[in-house]
Amino acid sequence: MKKALLLSLTLAAASLMQAQETAAVRFANRVYSLSGKPFMHKLVCEGCEVERIEKLPEGLQLLSRPNYKYLYGVAPKAGKYTYTVHLSNGQQQNVTLVVQDELPQPTPFMGILTWNAFDEHISNDIILKISDALVNFGLRDAGYRYMCIDDKWAEHDRKEGHLNPVSSKFPDLKKLTDSVHSKGLKIGIYSDAGDYTCSGAQPGSYSMERTDATDFVNWGFDLLKYDFCNAIGGDTPAEAELAYHSMGRALDNAMTSAGKNPNDFLFYMCEWGGRKPWEWAANTGASCWRATADTRDYWSDTTYNGGVLQNIGVYKEIWPYTGVNRWNDADMLVVGLHGTGYSSNDGGSKESPKPGLTQDEYRTNFALWCMWSSPLTLSNNITNLDGKPNSLTGKEVTNTLYQEDLDIIRNADLIALDQDPLGQCAEPVIDHPEYIVFQKDLANGDVAFSITNLSGNEKQISLDFSTLSALQKGKEYSVKDLWNGKTDNYNSNSTFTATVPVHGTAVYRMTLKK
Ligand code: GAL
Secondary structure, three states: OHHHHHHHHHHHHHHHHHHHHHOEEEOOOEEEEEOOOEEEEEEEEEOOOEEEEEOOOOOEEEEEEOOEEEEEEEOOOOEEEEEEEEEOOOOEEEEEEEEEOOOOOOOOOEEEEOHHHHOOOOOHHHHHHHHHHHHHOOHHHHOOOEEEOOOOOEOOOOEOOEOOEOOOOOOOHHHHHHHHHHOOOEEEEEEEOOOEOOOOOOEOOOOOHHHHHHHHHHHOOOEEEEEOOOOOOOOOHHHHHHHHHHHHHHHHHHHHHOOOOHHHOEEEEEOOOOOOHHHOHHHHOOOEEEOOOOOOOOOOOOOOOOOHHHHHHHHHHHHHHOEOOEEEEOOOOOOOOOOOOOHHHEOEOOOOOOOOOOHHHHHHHHHHHHHOOOOEEEOOOOOOEOOOOOOOOOOOOOOOEOHHHHHHHOOHHHHHHHOOOOOOOOEEEEEEOOEEEEEEEOOOOOEEEEEEEOOOOOEEEEEEHHHOOOOOOOOEEEEEEOOOOOEEEEEOOOEEEEEEOOOOEEEEEEEEOO
16 A cells, blocks of 8 residues: 555656656746736746746736736836746746836837948948938837947957047047937947957957946947857856846946936847847846847848748747847848848848848838837938938948838838837747748737748738637727738638738737727
């Protein structure tokens, strides 16, 4: 009798251990919300179930969908809350919920980075011209507020211990940040957690975090993109976390010492996703982090893993980790580069560029980045509409911006998906070899969905609305096509069909009818 009991206990323990090993917990353990705002936290566990939540903050409840449970409700008053998620395999995980009245990045930041279109050809003048174009083309008012200087702004060596701006490019950074600010924009700068940046052209900030953070703040910058090349502090996830944490703390201290609000500075990690930053980056003070390799101007790029298709592969896995003030960044938009970028065009060249994405693929680039709530960072030369005179050189027009590119990047309905305050990344609901469907929860209870045609032919794709688990069953919805604004009514029991071009994306917003 005793022997039998021992055997069954041993077997139970073994199967529990096996369940723990096979179960994969995929949710964030540090999440944020503004107080009094709608809050959602998806608790995905493959091979196990969420059984209960201990110390659930007031105002939140545990709800179920076919593939996961999630917390939903109105965030409590400002404070730090810890709840424990109990799983069916005996595991438990603590989650810290930070509720504040303001946050550095309540919605993903939007702006432009100089790297793809300009590489080393950056200067005070160019930054001012791009800033003017942001204003003149209505991009600032559409939300693109951060004018970000990327790599190659400083000399190869420090001067008296400080990063030393190349004087022919940037004679006076303080004056530059002042004039960018005067246009109603913010301005970002770039450094690296190693001893040199990725280009090798300038030093990184490793072990110089305090000095550099103080300089960035005193020069008047509002954002730091912080890369991870030449990481002499080690490149395991724990070592990366340490290196990023040093800079996060230095930036906070520099802001406080300058009498500024640390929430007004964005710390943008650029570790490229290899060390799963979505699991730890929120501990470093960063409010967004690159989740993918550099996005190239290609549909599929298996050499660098940088095609739009490769990014889809990443977001299929990491979607539960995105949230308010913790954004997974899919890297710069390539819309409008038309094959003329520098490293975004690797494999082509300035002289014989590859064509870049098709216009339908650019639409997919934009629509999916918005569905995923990625920061939206333009990377094309926005100063040359139709190749007309306001080119940077006055003579040579490179990387013409076309009206159809502007129409994509200014699409207010799509930007509203990206900037939705619930902060949810769209989740894949159909993953078919020829197409992928994502659904996205929105703050006002609306639901967005996208259908991306992965095949080489235009396709009619049908979707049974019952696969969208965020919809209320048997209810009437209006369905708005976010490319052309057309609206139709559907019952959530019905089937929907869209004709989607090769590598294109159809995208819709559904609103419950009163
Ligand atoms: C890469 C980074 C790019 C760009 C480049 C500059 O590591 O991913 O976005 O910043 O470095 O050298």
